[in-house]
Structure formats: C-alpha cells, structure tokens
Amino acid sequence: MNSIFDKIRDEMNAKRYATMTPEQIIWDKFAGLLNELSPENISCDGERSAAQVRKARQDIMKRWGELERELGRTVTEDEAYSQAFKSMRQGA
Secondary structure: OOOHHHHHHHHHHHHHHOOOOHHHHHHHHHHHHHHHHOHHHHOOOOOOOHHHHHHHHHHHHHHHHHHHHHHOOOOOHHHHHHHHHHHHHHOO
C-alpha cells in the first residue's frame, strides 16, 4: 500500500520528469538508487538487522537491473555517480 509520502514523491517526480528526456529520467532514477544504497540509508542509521540490509540491497539491485535493461546496457556505480554529478552541474 502506498503511503501519502509515496504519493507526494510520485507527484513531484512527475513534474520534474515532464521536462526531462527518457535517458535523463533513467539516470535520475539511478541517482535515487545510489542514495538508497548509502550506508546510513540502507541500514536506517544502524536500525536494520544484517538480514534486513541484505534484503534491502537485493531489492535495490533488482530495480538497478530493471533500469539497466531499460537503458540497454550495464551501468557501474561509478558511472551512475558521474552521471548524477553531471546532471547536478547542468541543473537537471
């Protein structure tokens, strides 16, 4: 079930994505996954058990694979970071 926060996030993304190309949207989603993979986020600041962290990482990497398929190639974390910083510099 989607929370009110999910709905708000989806509405905000829809507005942002309206001005972006499909490839920019994919890279933006990779940036979001990188954020989710950060140690403090994936572990909920240490509140999750090791099993919960592994499950969260599996879920994130599944979505990573879906984006790779959408893009048509493999993407490394380094490349995703580079693209995220490039977008930030361009104001996307």
